[in-house]
Amino acid sequence: MNTCWISPSYFPQIKASILEARTKIQPISSKPDFPTEKIESFLPFNVKSITSTSNPFVKHCLKLRQNSSYRHSHGSVLVVGSTPIREIYSFQERVPERPITLDCLLVLDEAHIPEDLNLQSVRLVRISSTVMKKLSGLQSIDSIEMIALMKIPSTFHSVDDEFLEEDCSTWFENAHRVLVLDGIQDPGNLGTLLRSAMAFGWGGAFLLPGCCDPFNEKALRASRGASFQLPLVSGDWLHLDALRNHYNMKILAGHPANDQKPRRISRLTRDFTDSLADKPLCLVLGSEGGGLSEKAKDSSELVSIPMTGEFESLNVSVAGGILLYMLQPENHKDLSSG
Structure with missing residues (x-):
């Protein structure tokens, strides 16, 4: 067995070389390009x-x-x-x-x-x-x-922090009406909402953090394939704000009328929806348990569904279906050209 002795005077140089080599190693991306295996x-x-x-x-x-x-x-x-x-x-x-x-x-x-x-x-x-x-x-x-x-269809986009605002124009072919889901965790509700958005002619859906995967087995079953048909974007509020600024969109959020805080809440009426017919907008729907996030409440105009019954609120997929129907585009607006 041959032994190689290294003088202690070389240790600082060896340590510096190792550190230099480490800095040149690129980290493995948490979102690898797919498919990684055929x-x-x-x-x-x-x-x-x-x-x-x-x-x-x-x-x-x-x-x-x-x-x-x-x-x-x-x-x-x-x-x-x-x-x-x-x-x-x-x-x-x-x-x-x-x-x-x-x-x-x-x-x-x-x-x-x-x-x-x-x-x-x-x-x-x-x-x-x-x-x-x-x-x-x-x-x-x-x-x-x-x-x-x-x-996974090319109409699905997972946005990272390196995006440019002009990238927004590639997310949706028609950005006149975009559904925004804020922490929808139940795959059945998410799939049903995507199916309703597809049925009522909405241009796509934006999934904020906390949403379940639209390609989850239960979401796919509930959506009846809408996850493959409707353009989908997974991102955060920074990306959503970029989309809003790019298309000058109005943001509405579904919310119960009995909010304890002094907020102005519009009622979902035909006159209200008619006033927005030509306005590009996002509709935000909150999670099943916690409702809208504070960010959604602060960034949106709140709108409630008038109810004569004694229930405080509806299931999110039911409420979402009503809002999607009432706010559906009468005439599809193609804003992809900006």
Whole structure:
């Protein structure tokens, strides 16, 4: 064994070299560019069917369904059930300029392959009922015959601190009406609100911190595929203020009329909504338990839904549906050109 002795006089130089090398190491981003791994690494092309839940590809799909950070790092989403898959395909046919990538379609053994879906370039893999139950997370799979592995759509933007205000023009094709969700944690409520925004012609949704992932399995089920159809932006109030300034938008926030603090709260009436017909606006809806954040209250004009009953407030998805309907654009305004 050879031993190399280093004179103590060299220690300061060695320490300085190590510190210099450390400063040149770039930190790994917490938001890696996706996809970090290709589907081929989990599912070889010669595989036509899967019967075991211990298959590496099944484990990959399971993590996509259960883990938000895993989903976004891979840029992939597991869509469970024929209904949302058909909704997404139907939207693709109506709006071909927003391409949606389907990597793989997992079809239950002996189930009929739908003829109305354009699956010529889509990989089909048959799976057993055991695998289907595992991936779907459902006790009963009587109505579940398909699961799709799809790319997170390009209409989803996660904004970081390095953005420029002019980037706002790329977030929404139509910024006349934008839904803002302030800490909506229940995926069922979030999915329902996205579905309502899509139904009433809103241009997109802005998700503030505290919101659940719109590609969460329950949110996808409630949205019926709206997470793939509606432009979505995940950011904070700094980014929302930039959007407001860019389009000179008005910010409204849904709020109960019985607020204890001396705030001016407008009533949701036809005259009120008519006065805003030509004004680009954001509608902020607060969390299920805590309601609007103080920032939302201070930055918005509060508006309440008139109620003759004795309840203090409505469920956020119900109240949101009413507000989205009343404030829906009569004529779609294309403000993408600024």
